[in-house]
Amino acid sequence: MNSQVEINTDQATPAESGANGAVLACRQLRKSYRQGNNELEVLRGVELEVKRGEKLAIVGASGSGKSTLLNLLGGLDTPTSGEVWVAGENLASLNANERGWLRNSSLGFVYQFHHLLGEFSALENVAMPLLIGKQSVASAREEARAMLQAVGLGERLTHKPSQLSGGERQRVAIARALVTRPACVLMDEPTGNLDRATAREIHKLMDKLNQEMGISFVIVTHDPDLAAALDRCLHLIDGKLERDWHEGDRV
Numbered sequence: 001m002n003s004q005v006e007i008n009t010d011q012a013t014p015a016e017s018g019a020n021g022a023v024l025a026c027r028q029l030r031k032s033y034r035q036g037n038n039e040l041e042v043l044r045g046v047e048l049e050v051k052r053g054e055k056l057a058i059v060g061a062s063g064s065g066k067s068t069l070l071n072l073l074g075g076l077d078t079p080t081s082g083e084v085w086v087a088g089e090n091l092a093s094l095n096a097n098e099r100g101w102l103r104n105s106s107l108g109f110v111y112q113f114h115h116l117l118g119e120f121s122a123l124e125n126v127a128m129p130l131l132i133g134k135q136s137v138a139s140a141r142e143e144a145r146a147m148l149q150a151v152g153l154g155e156r157l158t159h160k161p162s163q164l165s166g167g168e169r170q171r172v173a174i175a176r177a178l179v180t181r182p183a184c185v186l187m188d189e190p191t192g193n194l195d196r197a198t199a200r201e202i203h204k205l206m207d208k209l210n211q212e213m214g215i216s217f218v219i220v221t222h223d224p225d226l227a228a229a230l231d232r233c234l235h236l237i238d239g240k241l242e243r244d245w246h247e248g249d250r251v
């Protein structure tokens with residue numbers, strides 16, 4: 001992996017922070033699913049504030065609601081009640097277009113399975129969010145190339161996802177999430193599908209990009225090593241976020 005590539009930090013300023021310097025926050029967030037006559041209350045008043053540059057782990061048992069929470073924080077789903085604030089904007093106060101724009105400009109997403117577009121090259125996949133953001137093709141390709149170099153894939157620009165290894169595909173997904181210089185990247189089990197050595201490489205890369213670009217990370221993970229290596233680790237228990245009692249005063 002090429003760690004020598006310089007990222008232009010002049011352009012790396014994350015989107016405006018919200019109140020209290022939070023790039024992402026939620027208040028009294030609740031989410032229930034209706035199944036026939038039954039109501040499944042998954043989130044029961046989640047409170048969260050993610051500061052600029054902070055790396056946060058969310059852990060919890062299978063089915064505790066971690067992906068549900070991440071989807072609400074990313075504006076991909078709507079809460080039953082409560083508020084989500086992204087870069088100082090209350091998502092509920094925006095229309096669908098405005099929400100889409102804010103999502104594209106302020107947030108990045110990385111999932112366990114990369115969700116790259118199979119018919120496009122690595123370069124085209126990474127350039128896509130910039131093109132959606134109405135950037136010119138030439139500058140979108142240039143920034144995508146620089147970001148792929150930053151994640152050590154400068155030699156793989158024209159490869160399609162099927163021509164890349166699992167770790168390389170995940171690095172393309174990370175490059176795609178970071179290329180818009182978002183305030184915060186939301187990750188759902190980003191290395192859950194990779195072997196330990198590759199996962200460790202990806203974790204080091206996330207650290208490097210976090211330090212160089214000041215981007216915040218919210219990472220849902222079952223990996224205790226990754227959770228312990230981040231700034232904070234919160235447990236989703238009974239529909240609420242609780243600090244990790246292993247973390248002492250770090251929360």
Ligand SMILES: Nc1ncnc2c1ncn2[C@@H]1O[C@H](COP(=O)(O)OP(=O)(O)OP(=O)(O)O)[C@@H](O)[C@H]1O
Nearest residue numbers: 033034040042060061062063064065066067068069
């Ligand atoms: N669209 C839906 N309709 C009904 N129930 C749902 C829906 N989405 C999720 N659930 C339920 O909500 C609960 C939380 O699901 P979620 O995927 O958020 O859990 P998770 O903590 O991410 O789990 P895992 O660690 O296994 O991925 C589960 O019991 C799930 O069955």
